[in-house]
Amino acid sequence: MKLSDTMATPIEEKLDQNLKVRTGMVHVSDGKSRPEPLRLNLTMELLSLQKLEIVTPSSCHPNGPPMESKERMVQITRQKQSGLGLSIKGGAEHKLPILISRIYKDQAADITGQLFVGDAIIKVNGEYITACPHDDAVNILRNAGDIVVLTVKHYRAATPFLQKQLTKDTPDSDNDATCAELKADEGYKSSVNSGTISRSCSRPMSICSEPEKRWTDVVAVPLMMAYVTRYIYGTDKLRPNAFEVRGLNGVTTGVIHCDELAILSQWLKLITDNVVGLTHLQMKLYNRNFAVGERIEYMGWVNEGVINNNISWQSYKPRFLLLKGTEVMLFETPPLNVAGISKALVVYKVYQTMFRIVKESETVDSRQHCFLLQSSGHEPRYLSVETRQELLRIENSWNAAIVTSVIKLGRKTFAVSHHGKSGGLTLDWQAGFSLTEGAESAVVWHYKFSQLRGSSDDGKSKLKLHFQDHDSRAIETKELECQVLQSLLFCMHAFLTAKVASVDPAFLSSIQQT
Numbered sequence: 205m206k207l208s209d210t211m212a213t214p215i216e217e218k219l220d221q222n223l224k225v226r227t228g229m230v231h232v233s234d235g236k237s238r239p240e241p242l243r244l245n246l247t248m249e250l251l252s253l254q255k256l257e258i259v260t261p262s263s264c265h266p267n268g269p270p271m272e273s274k275e276r277m278v279q280i281t282r283q284k285q286s287g288l289g290l291s292i293k294g295g296a297e298h299k300l301p302i303l304i305s306r307i308y309k310d311q312a313a314d315i316t317g318q319l320f321v322g323d324a325i326i327k328v329n330g331e332y333i334t335a336c337p338h339d340d341a342v343n344i345l346r347n348a349g350d351i352v353v354l355t356v357k358h359y360r361a362a363t364p365f366l367q368k369q370l371t372k373d374t375p376d377s378d379n380d381a382t383c384a385e386l387k388a389d390e391g392y393k394s395s396v397n398s399g400t401i402s403r404s405c406s407r408p409m410s411i412c413s414e415p416e417k418r419w420t421d422v423v424a425v426p427l428m429m430a431y432v433t434r435y436i437y438g439t440d441k442l443r444p445n446a447f448e449v450r451g452l453n454g455v456t457t458g459v460i461h462c463d464e465l466a467i468l469s470q471w472l473k474l475i476t477d478n479v480v481g482l483t484h485l486q487m488k489l490y491n492r493n494f495a496v497g498e499r500i501e502y503m504g505w506v507n508e509g510v511i512n513n514n515i516s517w518q519s520y521k522p523r524f525l526l527l528k529g530t531e532v533m534l535f536e537t538p539p540l541n542v543a544g545i546s547k548a549l550v551v552y553k554v555y556q557t558m559f560r561i562v563k564e565s566e567t568v569d570s571r572q573h574c575f576l577l578q579s580s581g582h583e584p585r586y587l588s589v590e591t592r593q594e595l596l597r598i599e600n601s602w603n604a605a606i607v608t609s610v611i612k613l614g615r616k617t618f619a620v621s622h623h624g625k626s627g628g629l630t631l632d633w634q635a636g637f638s639l640t641e642g643a644e645s646a647v648v649w650h651y652k653f654s655q656l657r658g659s660s661d662d663g664k665s666k667l668k669l670h671f672q673d674h675d676s677r678a679i680e681t682k683e684l685e686c687q688v689l690q691s692l693l694f695c696m697h698a699f700l701t702a703k704v705a706s707v708d709p710a711f712l713s714s715i716q717q718t
Contacts, residue, residue: 215470223248226474231461235436239461243419244471248478249279249351249427251449253457254419275326277453278318279426280352288345288352289313292325295338301325302333302341303359318424320358327355330540349489351428351482353452353540423458425451428482429538431505431522432475433590438519440569447472452538476591480504493542497612498529502601504594508534509568509586520571523549523587527601530554530609532577534585552579554609555616555698556691559602561595562586575599580691603705610702618692620684622648629684629692631699637669639682649682653703659696665689 213229226246231239232253245252280288289311294300301324304313313319325341326334328348333341345352431450434443445468449457462468483504491499507520524535526545533548562574571588573595578584589595615632620639627641627648636652651671657679658670667689669682686692 214467215474220247228467228471230471231463232458233461235459239459242422244460245419245421246471246474246478249281249482251425251427251430251457251475252421253423253460255422256417257420258417275355275357276318277426277451278316278354278356279428280312280316280319280354282348282350282352283312286311289315290319292338292341292345294324295341296335297337301359302336302338304356319354319356323356323358325354325356327353327540329353330355330544349486351485351489353426353428423455425449425455425457426453427475427478428452428486429503429505429524430479432472432479433507433522434472435507435520435571438521440520440571442570449475452540490542490545494529497608501527501605501608502598503527503538504589504598506534506587506589506598507571509571509574509588520588525587525598527554527605529605530612532557532605550585552577552582554602554605555613556580556694558694558697559599561599578694580688580694603701606698607702607705610699616695616699618686618688618695620686620692622682622684629686631695633699633702637671639684653700656700661689661693663689667692 215226215228217224217226219225224247226244228244229241230244232242233239243254243256245254282288286308289308290304290313291306291308292302293305294303304319304321304323304325307313307319307321325345326332328344329352331344333344336344427449429452432447433450434447435441436443437448443459445463445465446459446461447468448459460471462471487500487503494500503524503526506523506525508523510519510521524538526533526535526539526548528545530553532552532554533545534550535548539545539547557577557579560576560578562576564572567574568586573590573592574586574588575595575598576584576586589598610633613633615630615635617628617630620627620629622639622641625641627639628645630638630640632638636650636654637656638650639648640646641648655671655674656669657672659668660670661667665685665687667684667686669684671680671682672678673680
């Protein structure tokens with residue numbers, strides 16, 4: 205399909221404050237209407253769609269605060285020397301929201317171009333601070349990590365009072381006089397809905413003598429834990445030469461079309477690399493709160509196949525996957541803070557869950573790069589990712605998580621019967637297999653993991669384990685019955701997988717030091 209006479213252009217790269225910025229022309233649509241040409245602008249943290257506008261003297265000034273008081277999500281990268289580059293006033297003790305009272309020029313908050321004096325900070329990394337006293341809010345902001353997502357809402361009536369404090373050249377502290385002045389203003393409470401407050405900008409106006417052309421943002425999508433896909437949402441249908449990016453703040457790029465497959469592949473790699481880099485950075489920040497055996501090995505987006513009896517095809521839902529310590533978790537949306545990690549939609553134990561990559565010949569539809577997660581006692585979950593590289597990343601992280609979980613678990617005993625007698629089959633990370641019987645748990649037999657030569661089962665409760673004797677080299681078969689056979693088999697698989705992985709000393713060492 206020929207989109208228009210304006211073709212997508214090769215990606216250009218330039219340095220802005222020693223950071224790489226990539227730009228190029230693409231076509232964008234909502235998936236229904238005819239695509240229109242826009243410029244794609246990619247930084248490490250943000251993907252923007254831009255259009256070229258002619259700016260006249262009357263409109264030539266930087267973007268002011270938003271006219272509407274809607275909630276916005278803004279991502280900031282903390283600077284080493286100057287931090288977030290903003291100051292705040294207000295707090296629960298003054299019966300006021302936490303308000304941005306100052307934005308320092310050329311520092312982190314100012315660089316975003318999306319924060320303004322008079323913005324109330326509602327959430328920090330998804331955590332509400334509306335009920336926080338001033339000092340608590342300061343501490344939350346200071347300890348929010350290197351990449352901070354603020355949910356803000358602009359209170360236009362507060363801006364003049366905050367700016368007046370700046371003109372007095374006073375220290376930017378949360379003084380009672382300013383707070384009393386803000387509360388005394390009736391418009392402060394009513395301006396959100398009245399729409400009668402005149403537009404006032406928290407940044408100085410620019411003076412322009414002649415009209416000029418300027419690229420302005422139409423859409424800006426934060427890339428931290430963003431969702432990138434080539435598929436039509438909820439289906440297995442791959443878009444030809446097109447993709448979509450959805451941010452945590454609910455903003456989407458729409459469908460981005462590229463005329464050439466090479467340009468499409470390049471954009472996808474650049475954007476995905478940035479998303480993976482930012483997500484890995486967030487993972488490292490989360491892991492500061494966890495002990496070695498409880499840390500996150502992987503987190504990223506997958507799609508889960510959902511069978512619906514009312515339709516003839518399988519639909520897909522985005523899920524956010526975490527491998528943490530001994531658990532695998534699925535979320536509807538990514539956790540924005542450590543507390544959010546406890547709110548998973550699904551939680552399985554890694555050592556009682558099977559991970560299997562689905563061969564291309566076994567896929568149920570047109571989705572590629574699929575895998576199965578099956579935990580004992582639960583229906584298997586059919587999942588897919590966008591690329592082969594991402595699938596391999598998950599597989600490698602799964603193997604690391606298996607070793608971590610088995611080492612942390614150490615041993616696991618299952619109730620079994622052997623020749624009609626009740627006993628316990630123990631899997632021990634160091635010792636291997638052992639069967640105990642009686643009240644005193646006397647050891648009936650014991651084998652190392654390396655002695656196991658095979659196993660078979662009836663899919664219900666009966667299990668045969670085939671071991672090789674060290675001395676005679678003969679195969680000895682042990683017959684057992686277990687009422688939770690699937691759980692036992694999955695756990696056996698985890699222990700054996702961990703043992704195979706630990707044959708590589710460098711791999712095992714890297715797991716223990718992570």
